[in-house]
Amino acid sequence: MTTAIVAPGRPLHGRLIVPGDKSISHRAVMLGGIARGETVVRNFLPSDDCRRTVAALRAMGRTIGELEIDGRPALRITGDDGVLREPDDVVDCGNSGTTLRLLTGLVAGRPMCTVLTGDASLRRRPMARVVDPLRAMGAQIVGREEGRYAPLAVSGRRLKGAVTRLPMASAQVKSALLLAGVSAEGRTTVIEPSRSRDHTERMLQAFGVAVRVEEHTVSLDGPALLTATDVDVPGDLSSAAFLIAAALLVPGSEIVIERVGVNPTRTGLLDVLEAMGAPVRLDNRREVCGEPVADVVVRAAPLRGVRVAGQLIPRLIDEFPILCVLAACAEGETVIDEAQELRVKESDRIRVMVEQLGRMGVAIEERPAGVRIVGPQRIRPGTADSRGDHRVAMAMAIAALRADGPSTMADVECVATSFPGFFPLLEMAQA
Numbered sequence: 001m002t003t004a005i006v007a008p009g010r011p012l013h014g015r016l017i018v019p020g021d022k023s024i025s026h027r028a029v030m031l032g033g034i035a036r037g038e039t040v041v042r043n044f045l046p047s048d049d050c051r052r053t054v055a056a057l058r059a060m061g062r063t064i065g066e067l068e069i070d071g072r073p074a075l076r077i078t079g080d081d082g083v084l085r086e087p088d089d090v091v092d093c094g095n096s097g098t099t100l101r102l103l104t105g106l107v108a109g110r111p112m113c114t115v116l117t118g119d120a121s122l123r124r125r126p127m128a129r130v131v132d133p134l135r136a137m138g139a140q141i142v143g144r145e146e147g148r149y150a151p152l153a154v155s156g157r158r159l160k161g162a163v164t165r166l167p168m169a170s171a172q173v174k175s176a177l178l179l180a181g182v183s184a185e186g187r188t189t190v191i192e193p194s195r196s197r198d199h200t201e202r203m204l205q206a207f208g209v210a211v212r213v214e215e216h217t218v219s220l221d222g223p224a225l226l227t228a229t230d231v232d233v234p235g236d237l238s239s240a241a242f243l244i245a246a247a248l249l250v251p252g253s254e255i256v257i258e259r260v261g262v263n264p265t266r267t268g269l270l271d272v273l274e275a276m277g278a279p280v281r282l283d284n285r286r287e288v289c290g291e292p293v294a295d296v297v298v299r300a301a302p303l304r305g306v307r308v309a310g311q312l313i314p315r316l317i318d319e320f321p322i323l324c325v326l327a328a329c330a331e332g333e334t335v336i337d338e339a340q341e342l343r344v345k346e347s348d349r350i351r352v353m354v355e356q357l358g359r360m361g362v363a364i365e366e367r368p369a370g371v372r373i374v375g376p377q378r379i380r381p382g383t384a385d386s387r388g389d390h391r392v393a394m395a396m397a398i399a400a401l402r403a404d405g406p407s408t409m410a411d412v413e414c415v416a417t418s419f420p421g422f423f424p425l426l427e428m429a430q431a
Contacts, residue, residue, distance in 0.1 A: 002411065002412050002413040003408055003409060003410050003411075003412065004397065004408075004409040004412045004423055005406050005407070005408055005409075006397050006400035006401065006406065006407050006408075006409055007400075007406045008400075008401060008402075008403055008404060008405065008406070009246065009249070009250035009401030009402065009430065010250070010430040011250055011251065011252035011253045011254075011300070011430070012243070012246055012247045012250060012253040012254075012255050012429040012430055013253065013254060013255060013429065014255060014256075014428075014429055015255070015256045015257075015258055016243060016255055016256070016257050016258070016425065016429055017235060017257070017258050017259065018235040018236055018239040018240045018243065018257060018260065018419070018425075019045045019046075019047070019235065019236060019239055019418075019419060019420060019421070020043040020044055020045040020072075020073075020233035020234070020235065020236060021045065021199075021233050021234055021235065021236040021237070021238075021261050022045050022047060022049060022050060022098075022236055022238070022239075022418050023098065023171070023197060023199050023236075024199050024203070024231070024233045024234070024261070024291065025041070025044050025045040025047075025050045025053075025233055026049070026050055026053050026096075026098045026099065026102065027102070027175070027199055027200055027203050028041040028044070028075075028203065028231040028233065029041065029044075029050070029053045029054055029057055029064070029075065029077065030053065030057065030102060030103070030106055030179065031203055031204065031207050031226060032062075032075075032077035032079060032228065032231070033057040033060065033062045033064075033077060033079060033084065034079065034082045034084065034106070034182070034226055035077075035079045035082055035207050035226035035227055035228040035229070036079055036080070036081055036082045036225065036226065036227055036228060037079060037227060037228030038076060038077065038078050038079070038228050039075075039076075039077040039079060039228040039229060039230065039231065040069075040074060040075070040076055040077075040230045040231070041074060041075040041076075041077065041230075041231045041233065042069050042070070042072065042074045042230070042231065042232045042233065043072045043073070043074070043232060043233040043234070043235075044072075044073045044074055044075050044233060045073075045233065045236065045418070046066075046073045046420065047416060047417055047418050047419070047420055048094060048095070048096075048416050048417045049094065049095065049096035049098065049099065049417050049418065050096075052092070052093050052094045052096045052099045053096065053098070053099045053103075054075070055091075055092075056087075056091045056093070056099060056103055057077075057084075059087040059088070059089070059091055060084040060085050060086075060087055060107075060112075060114075061083075061084060061085030062077060062078065062079065062084075063077070063078040064076070064077050064078075065078075077228075079226075079228055082225070082226060084107070084110055084112065085112070086112035086113060086114070087112075087114055087115075090115045090116075090117055090151070091103070091114060091115065091116050091117070092117055092118065093116055093117065093118040093122060093150075094118055094119055094122070095118065095119050095121055095122055095388075095414075095417060096118070096122070096417075097118075097122060097125055097172060098172060099118075100116050100118055100122060100127070100150060100152075101127070101130045101172040101173065101175075101176050102172065102175050102176050102179060103116055104116060104127070104130055104131070104134065104141065104152055104154060104176055105130065105134060105175065105176030105177055105178070105179040105180040106176075106179040106180070107154050107156055108134050108137070108139035108141065108154055108156060108157075108159060108180045108183075109137075109139070109156060109157070109158065109159040109180050109182075109183030109184050110156040110183055111156050111157075112156050113153065113154070113155050113156070114153075114154045114156070115151055115152070115153045115154075116150060116151060116152045116153075116154065117150050117151035117152075118150055121388060122150060123144075123149055123150045123151070124149065125149075125150075126148060126149070127143060127147060127148060127149055127150055127152060128146075128147060128148045129170065129173050130172070130173050130176045130177075131143065131147040131148075131152065132147075133162070133164040133166075133173070133177055134159075134176065134177070134180055135147075136162050136164065137159040137160055137161065137162045137177075137180055137181075137184055137188070138157060138158065138159045138160050138184075139154065139157070139159060139180065140154070140155040140156075140157055141153070141154050141155075142155075158184075158185065159180055159181075159183065159184035159185070160184055160185050160186055161181055161184045161185060161186035161187045161188040161189070161221070161222060162188065162189070163189040163191070164177055164188075164189065164190050164191065165191045166190065166191065166192050166193070167193070168192075168193065168341065169192045169193055169194045169195065169196040169216075169314040170192075170196055170314075170341075171196040171197040171198075171199070171200070171265075171314075173190075174190045174192060174196060174200065174218065175199075175200040177190050178190065178200055178201070178204065178211075178218065178220060179200070181220050181222050181224075182204075182209065182220070182222055182223065182224050182226070183222060183223050184222040184223065185222060185223065186221065186222065187219055187220070187221050187222075188219060188220055188221075188222060189217060189218070189219040190217070190218050190219070191216060191217045192216045192217075193216065194216060194310075194311040194314055195216055195265050195311075195314070195315075196265060196314045197263065197265040197266050197314075197315075198213070198218075198263065198265045199263065199291070201213055201218055202263075202290045202291060203231070203290070204220065204226075205290065206229050206231070206289060206290050207226040207227060207228070207229055208225070208226055208227040208229075209224045209226060210224075230289070231289055232288050232289045234259055234260060234261030234288055234291050234293045235257065235258070235259050235260040235261060235293075236260075236261065236418070236419075237260050237261050237262065237263075237266050237267065237269070238266070238318040238319060238391075238418070239418060239419045239422075240257045240260045240296060241269055241318075241319045241322050242322055242394045242395065242397075242398055242419075242422070242426075243255065243257055243425075243426070243429065244257070244269075244273070244280065244296065244298050245322045245325060245326055245395075245398050246398050246401055246426065246429070247298045247299060247300060248273075248278055248280075248298060248299075248300055248301060248303065248326065249300070249325075249326070249329055249398065249401060249402055250300060250401055250402075250430075251300050252300060253298075253299060253300040254297075254298070254299035254300070255297075255298060255299075255429060256283075256295055256296070256297050257295065257296040257298075258295050259288075259293055259295065260293065260294060260295070260296050261291050261292070261293055262282060262285070262292050262293065262294045262296075263291055263292055264292070264315075265314075265315055266315060267315065268312045268313070268314075268315025268316030268319070269315075269316045269319040269322075269323065270282075271312065271315075272306060272308055272312065272316065272323065273303075273326075275306045276303040276304055276305070276306050276326070276330055277301065277302070277303055277304050278298070278301055278303060279298065279299050279301050280296065280297070280298045281296075281297040281298075282294040282295070282296060282297075283295045283296075283297055302330075302331065303326060303329065303330035303331065304330055304331050304332050305327060305330045305331065305332035305333045305334040305373075305374070305375065306330075306334055307334070307335045307337070308323070308334070308335070308336045308337070308370075309335070309336070309337040309338045309339075309370075310338060313338055313339050313341075317339070317341060318391060320336065320339060320349055320350075320353070320391075321349060321353050321389075321391045321392050321394075321395035321396075322391070322394070322395045322398060323336065324336075324353045324357060324364065324371060324373065324395065325357070325395050325396075325398055325399045327371075327373040327375060328357060328362045328364070328373055328375050328376070328377050328379065328399070329375055329376050329377070329379075329402060330375045330376060331375060331376055332374065332375065333372065333373070333374050334372070334373045334374075334375070335370065335371075335372050336370040336371050336372075337367065337369055337370040338369050338370065339369050339370045340368065340369040349389065349391070349392065350366060350367075350369075350370065350371060351366065352387050352389060352392050353371070353392065353395070354366045354371060356384045356385065356386075356387075356392060356396050357379075357396075357399065359382050359383065359384055360379050360380050360381070360382045360384060360396075360399060360400070360403065360407065361377070361378060361379060361380035361382070362377050362379060362399075363377065378404075379399055379400070379402045379403045380403060380404075381400070381403040381404065381405035381406055381407045382403075382407055382408075383407065383408040383409075383410060384396035384399075384400070384407065384408070384409055384410065385410040385411055386409070386410065386411045386412060386414055386415075387411070388411060388414050389414060390414045390415050390416075390417040390418050390419065391418070393409060393411065393412045393414055393415050394415060394419060394422055396409055397409050397412075397422075397423070397426070
C-alpha cells in the first residue's frame with residue numbers, strides 16, 4: 001500500500017495544467033472504435049480507468065496507437081469499417097464503472113458475445129439500472145443476481161429503439177442507452193428528471209450522428225453510422241476541483257488552471273463556490289471540439305456554508321469529497337442532501353468522508369443521502385485512508401494542507417485512476 005506525507009500548505013502560485021477529462025477520454029475511445037476511418041484523440045487521459053477502455057477496444061479488434069502531440073498524450077484509433085470483433089477473453093474493466101456500463105450498451109446490439117467484469121469494488125456496484133432498460137430494447141444480458149451485478153455476459157442481438165424514463169439523472173445509464181441506440185432499429189429516447197453530463201450527446205454529433213436534445217430528453221435514430229473525427233480533450237474540471245480547493249483554503253494562494261472543460265452539465269461545483277463567496281473567475285472562454293473551455297482563476301478567500309441539493313447534485317456528483325473539505329473550513333452550516341447515488345460510487349463516499357475527516361478531528365453528521373457540517377473546524381494532523389477511492393485520497397490530501405502538522409495519506413496509488421501526477425503537481429504549485 002502506497003502512502004504520501006502531506007505537510008501544512010504553502011501558498012499555491014502559477015499557471016497549472018490538469019490532465020484530460022476522464023469522461024470525454026472514455027467516450028472518444030469508444031466512438032472512435034466504432035467510427036469509419038481514423039480518429040486522433042489529443043490530450044487523452046492515460047489513467048488506469050481510461051486504459052481499461054483502450055484495452056477493451058483493442059480486444060474487440062481496434063488498432064489503437066499511443067503517441068504524443070504538443071507534449072501531451074494522444075491516441076490514433078483505426079476504426080476501419082467500424083465493425084467490432086468478438087473478444088477472445090473476458091474483458092476486465094478494472095475499477096471503471098464508465099467502462100463497464102458504457103460498453104454494455106455499446107456491444108448489446110452487435111453480433112458477438114462479450115463478457116465484462118471488474119475488480120471486487122466494481123463487482124459490487126449496481127448494474128440493473130443499465131441492464132433493465134437495455135433488456136427492454138431486446139438485449140440479452142446475463143449476470144449475477146439476474147443482472148444486478150457484474151460479471152455480465154452480453155449476447156449481441158438486433159435491438160429496437162425504445163423510450164426510457166430514468167428514475168434519476170445518470171450520465172452513464174443515458175450514455176449506455178444512446179450507444180445501444182446507435183445500432184438499434186428505430187428511435188431511442190432517454191428522458192431524465194434533470195440534466196446529467198452531456199458529453200456523449202455532444203461527441204455523437206461530432207462523429208456525424210443526428211442527436212436531438214430537448215430539455216431533459218435526448219433521442220437518436222438508428223442504426224447510425226459514425227465518421228471518424230479528431231477529438232481534443234479539455235482539462236478535467238473534476239481534477240481541477242482539488243487544486244481550486246487548495247488555492248481557496250491556503251492563505252496567500254492565487255493560481256490559473258488553463259484550458260479546463262466548463263461544460264454546464266459539469267459546473268455545479270462552480271455554482272456552489274459562487275454561493276460560498278469564493279473568488280473564482282473563468283477567463284478566455286472558447287469552444288474546443290464542441291466542448292466549452294476556459295482558464296480558471298482562483299485565489300484564497302474565506303467561505304460561507306450553503307445548502308446543496310436537487311438538480312445541483314448530478315452536476316457535482318464527483319466533487320462531493322472535496323466539497324466536504326471546503327464545508328469543514330467554511331463559516332456556518334453546509335448541508336448536502338439528495339445525493340444517495342454517492343453510496344454506490346467507488347466507495348460509499350458519504351460514509352468514507354465522514355470517517356476520514358473524523359480521523360482528522362472534523363465533526364460531520366452523516367445523513368441517509370448526504371451530510372451536515374458546521375464550520376469552520378480545526379483539521380488536526382493524522383492518518384487518512386482513501387479506501388481505494390481516488391477522489392477521497394485527493395480530498396483528504398487537500399484537507400491535510402489545513403492541518404498544523406504533517407499528515408499521512410494511506411492507499412494513494414488509486415489517485416492514478418483519474419489524476420496521474422497529482423501529488424507532484426500539488427508540490428510544484430507550492431514551490
